[in-house]
Amino acid sequence: MxxxxxxxxxxxxxxxxxxxxxxxxxxxxxxxxTRIVALAPGDLGDLSRFDAVTLTSVNAVRHTPPELIAALRTKPAFAVGDISAKAARAAGFATVHAAAGTAADLAPLMASKLAPGSRVLHLAAVERTAGFIEDLAARGIVLEVIEIYRADRxxxxxxxxxxxxxxxxxxxxxxxxxxxxxxxxxxxxxxxxxxxxxxxxxxxxxxxxxxxxxxxxxxxxxxxxxxxxxxxxxxxxxxx
The missing domain is CATH 3.40.50.10090 (Rossmann fold)
Known part of the structure; x- marks a missing residue:
């Protein structure tokens, strides 16, 4: 068969x-x-305020404007899954930490690598795992979300x-x-x-x-x- x-x-x-x-x-x-639709992130201002970047999907890497990736790739990146981590490295991020599962699994890894009070930029989808911001906040990490793409049905x-x-x-x-x-x-x-x-x-x-x-x-x-x-x-x- x-x-x-x-x-x-x-x-x-x-x-x-x-x-x-x-x-x-x-x-x-x-x-x-679903169909992935890229979104314009707008002006993020001074990127030096961010200590790290998190990417919870390979689509975040694919659809972030190249100039924004170039401005961020010296910062440590935290990715969900090996595929997202591989894409982040290919995009030029020198330091990439990966966790299996979902954003919920990524939070403890980020807390173990970042100092309390760190500010992280989340290159995210419109639809994303609930509670990620709150989980990181409880661990002393500030997450700022910028929506990079959406998944249309x-x-x-x-x-x-x-x-x-x-x-x-x-x-x-x-x-x-x-x-x-x-x-x-x-x-x-x-x-x-x-x-x-x-x-x-x-x-x-x-x-x-x-x-x-x-x-x-x-x-x-x-x-x-x-x-x-x-x-x-x-x-x-x-x-x-």
């Missing part, structure tokens, strides 16, 4: 993930559920879904963000697509991401303890 795997992350990440799936013998179905009409999925069942679906999981749950319950998801395995990057999919009671939810895309890929490879 062809193991068709649904990829819902936005471009260009969707193509990158699809290539990895092909290399492991899967047949990817590309259906990005992509809606698909019935014909577009039919063209994407065809008539064969979806063997697996990768879910790497909570918003995408919410949108995926909607698609999996549509009358025209629900039959294709009756035996689908949902491979989720975290318990938080898996939560919106739990309403699909007949499906299999698989979650790894390590919240990275590599861990999700390992889960795929471990299932028949």
């Amino acid at each position: 062809t193991r068709r795997v649904l990829v819902t992350r936005p471009q260009p990440g969707a193509d990158e993930t699809a290539q990895r799936l092909v290399e492991h013998g899967f047949a990817p179905i590309l259906l990005p559920l 992509l809606d698909y009409a019935g014909e577009a879904l039919k063209a994407a999925f065809g008539d064969e069942p979806v063997w697996g679906a990768m879910s790497l963000s909570e918003r995408a999981a919410i949108f995926l749950a909607d698609i999996a319950q549509k009358p025209e697509t629900a039959p294709l998801f009756e035996t689908t395995r949902f491979f989720c990057i975290s318990q938080k991401v898996a939560r919106p999919l739990r309403k699909l009671a007949s499906q299999v939810l698989v979650v790894d303890d390590t919240p990275t895309e590599d861990a999700v890929m390992r889960l795929l490879l471990s299932h028949d």
